[in-house]
């Protein structure tokens with residue numbers, strides 16, 4: 175099943191043409207990695223899927239992005255509903271300066287209508303269990319989230335997104351601030367999560383893409399040059415430029 | 426050669442730093458020395474909590490409770506008016522206003538801050554005072570309320586600009602994180618940005634209020650200057666500052682009255698100092714986060 179489809183997607187920052195005619199299909203319950211050199215538009219593409227680019231002045235998009243049979247680029251799109259379905263984990267862990275508990279239940283507090291305490295507790299526990307933080311943190315729920323280690327913060331941010339029950343998880347270089355061990359553990363977590371979510375991960379790290387993803391897209395200067403099964407992309411790329419990048423001939 | 430120049434410059438800077446500290450200490454010692462002298466004729470308890478201020482009657486009654494309450498009432502009123510409006514304006518400027526309006530508002534606030542307090546007092550006297558008088562059917566419009574409204578205008582520029590700064594300087598990724606979870610703009614402001622900026626906003630409030638407590642000219646012009654314990658906000662009051670300004674000229678040097686005014690100055694100093702230190706604590710808490 176294809177979860178997200180882009181048709182002739184173009185994006186402009188003012189006059190700058192940042193995404194050029196991107197056509198792709200992201201499979202459900204798969205991890206898709208997007209790789210490419212710095213500035214090629216990876217983050218921009220990711221931020222199209224939850225319309226975070228709307229925050230930037232002068233952004234214009236053309237084409238179609240279909241998620242769940244709806245073109246989410248349509249002006250009438252309900253952004254709150256979209257962002258509930260399409261969650262995002264950022265490069266720098268960004269827990270709110272609130273308690274660990276309040277971070278996790280944030281989504282429920284803003285979306286639920288009459289929020290009951292037991293329901294919140296339940297959500298907090300379940301989400302923390304899903305990211306394998308429960309045993310570590312169950313006695314520290316009221317501590318400030320800013321006191322956690324980087325890895326814990328990033329896991330907390332994932333828990334916070336999961337608590338909203340999205341279908342899609344967008345991750346923009348989620349491991350770039352973590353050490354190798356923490357990276358490995360977060361990758362394991364992603365593999366577990368893929369049973370329930372469609373995951374798209376932007377990464378600079380080709381080994382990481384090869385390790386965790388089922389599909390890989392390679393971008394260059396705003397174009398999606400190559401898109402397909404990860405093994406194929408890495409062993410038998412169809413485009414010369416992909417091969418050059420993978421073998422390390424670009425920055 | 427360059428070395429010598431450096432040393433001379435360093436020494437000069439050191440000297441000017443020391444000089445400023447020296448003068449502050451000097452002023453402070455003078456204030457203490459002159460102020461504490463009043464306690465030869467009145468106990469600290471009777472001074473702080475005495476209900477009447479008749480400094481030139483025989484024998485003089487030197488209770489400053491009416492003045493303290495006058496200052497508190499006017500300040501409290503100004504706080505109630507300026508805090509919600511000021512913080513609201515800061516949120517509007519930092520988060521909601523389009524770039525053009527934002528620039529206009531920011532210059533407007535700088536302009537408001539630049540109006541000398543006598544001028545504000547004068548404008549208040551001819552516009553606000555008659556308005557308050559007719560609105561509440563009072564014998565006089567020179568009331569604590571008029572003072573509060575006027576002072577709110579003076580506190581607001583400080584509150585708005587520092588609170589706006591605090592909101593502006595919290596990490597952008599807090600807001601992004603909240604919006605990405607499906608929060609509305611207002612939910613992101615209320616649930617994430619305001620808590621994140623809370624120490625800076627509290628500091629803004631304290632500094633704004635600090636300015637109000639020390640303000641003299643405008644309150645003297647429009648609060649009516651009656652040194653009685655106020656029963657409501659619609660009566661004339663007299664503040665600590667106005668008392669010093671109004672009476673220092675006529676107090677005989679070395680008299681009880683003269684010393685009492687210095688002691689009023691100490692009280693004022695302690696209050697302002699407390700407020701500034703608290704504001705500083707909040708600001709530092711923000712930086713260490």
Ligand SMILES: Nc1ncnc2c1ncn2[C@@H]1O[C@H](COP(=O)(O)OP(=O)(O)OP(=O)(O)O)[C@@H](O)[C@H]1O
Pocket residue numbers: 187190192210211212213214215216217218219230378
């Ligand atoms: N707000 C913006 N305004 C104008 N141009 C922008 C903006 N954001 C990004 N760009 C430009 O769009 C292009 C793609 O940026 P993007 O951040 O998507 O790249 P990226 O592939 O994620 O790079 P990196 O690997 O460094 O994160 C870059 O050339 C960048 O300079």
Ligand SMILES: [Mg+2]
Pocket residue numbers: 216217218346
């Ligand atoms: Mg990026």
